[in-house]
Amino acid sequence: MADKTPSPLPDMNRNRLPTLFEVLSRRTLPPVDLFSFYIYMRDQQRSVDYLDFWLDVAQHMSLCRHYVRELRRSVMIGTPEGDKSQSKRSSAILESLGDMNHPVAGPSMFTSEKEKNQDAQMSAFLREETANGSNIRQSPPGSISSHQSGVGQTQSNERQPRPSFMSSPLELATDSDSPGHTVARADIRASAEKILYTFLLPGAEREIILPHEITHEITVSIEERGRDDPEVFDAAKDYVFQAMERDAFPGFLRMKALGNLVPPSMMMRLILGLLSMFAAFWVAFILIFLDYARHIRVWLVLPFTIGVYCLVAYQYGLDPLLAFIGLSEYTFMNFSRVREPYVRKLLNKRALMASIVTFVIATSCIVLFVFVPGKRL
Structure with missing residues (x-):
């Protein structure tokens, strides 16, 4: 059963307007919640692809944390599954990571030193696992990618909105940092490739504009070096966050915190x-x-x-x-x-x-x- 780490509760005593990080980490309530910001980016700013990229990268970080927590649990109880068995050095790294119960995956400038160290160790562990020729096997029936198999064949060319944002503003009151499925190593690789092919490659369906050196480094890291650890996307995630904070978020607050009309x-x-x-x-x-x-x-x-x-x-x-x-x-x-x-x-x-x-x-x-x-x- 997957560990559930609830998102932080909204601060009901906040005597100020929320920050973008608080909105993205779902610590706010309507009309300045994540659902409203998504609608604003889609309908007013016309740049929802940037927000989708940030959310997908945050979800990729969550997948990695969940995967490492599963490995750590298997090491702690002494019954690792066959293809999850690790060397003594890897086991020591897993045990040193701690529980990794960070509620959200935010930009690096808002991360505490402890979280930075844990995330860096996690990325190093995933890189080492890849370098050692870890078997990136086919996903088991309960894993993430097995639930998404065949989606690419059935989707049309029309952009489909994120289902979690298109239902109701009340459905986003709580969220979990952990997916409700077993995470396989192949799921992490598939998640990294999906982000690359959807948002970053030239001519991608939902290409976002980033500095060339950032996109080039990510492309080389994933396609040539075989990396899929979260640190691959750090520079792009921070760049997108700062762009939204500078260009979109002030207008969102003016419309939603000082007004109530579209x-x-x-x-x-x-x-x-x-x-x-x-x-x-x-x-x-x-x-x-x-x-x-x-x-x-x-x-x-x-x-x-x-x-x-x-x-x-x-x-x-x-x-x-x-x-x-x-x-x-x-x-x-x-x-x-x-x-x-x-x-x-x-x-x-x-x-x-x-x-x-x-x-x-x-x-x-x-x-x-x-x-x-x-x-x-």
Whole structure:
């Protein structure tokens, strides 16, 4: 039975906006969770391949840790399986690694010294295993790659979204660092090759743009040196993380932590607001120049309020009513509950400000057109 290492629980007392690492390690709640960031990278940033690459590399690290933990357990109990039997030196390395229960696989700049040492030893062990001609056998029926066999023949050329991100924002509340299957040595090799052929080779289906020296070193390491240890991808993973942190994450926070609308909804409110304001001014001038009574002109409150409300919502990227009831839009007309406490506080403050602005502008327009003297032309 595979060891289950749950992801760290979200910090409910965080009195600040989350970092990208906290989002990627699933320590945040909607609307600044990993699901929302994935949707943002897919729909707004149009660069979801970079996020998929980072997640696949993190999963590759998890596979390696799980594989080494299985070997270590077999050594500790003294009953290693036939093709997992190791030399005394390898056994000593496995025992020195510890449990390796890191909750997430993050960029190297956020890794503690202990985790760095363990990951370096793990990579060295995997390289030594490859150099010694370790039998990379066919995967057993319960292994990862056996569950994925034949997938390549059945998939179409259309890009398929990650299933775990396309169902519901509530399905990503917890996750495990360990897969629920036995991991064979061939699975690690297949995982490394899949990342290389999917994202890094020139002309790959989902090629991402990285510095040439990084992609060249990874390609040579995997194809010529036969490496598949996690350190192969360290430079690329850190580069992609820093690129997302610099180019995409600030916009994500602006949209999700300071607003609750997606661009199509904002555009819809802009159009509705302009139409309502046009109708309000048109009717107001008609009522004034036909000298209608003030109690009739009071009905201008409806188009003016709707128009100003929609225009303010467009300007702020935030619908005050949705904010007050605790909802945030992640795709057009699809909503999730705002569960991150600090974000909920920010949205309520901005919603209150937007409501005051709406009230002041709408009231000014209504007073002007209701109390101005009428004159029949």
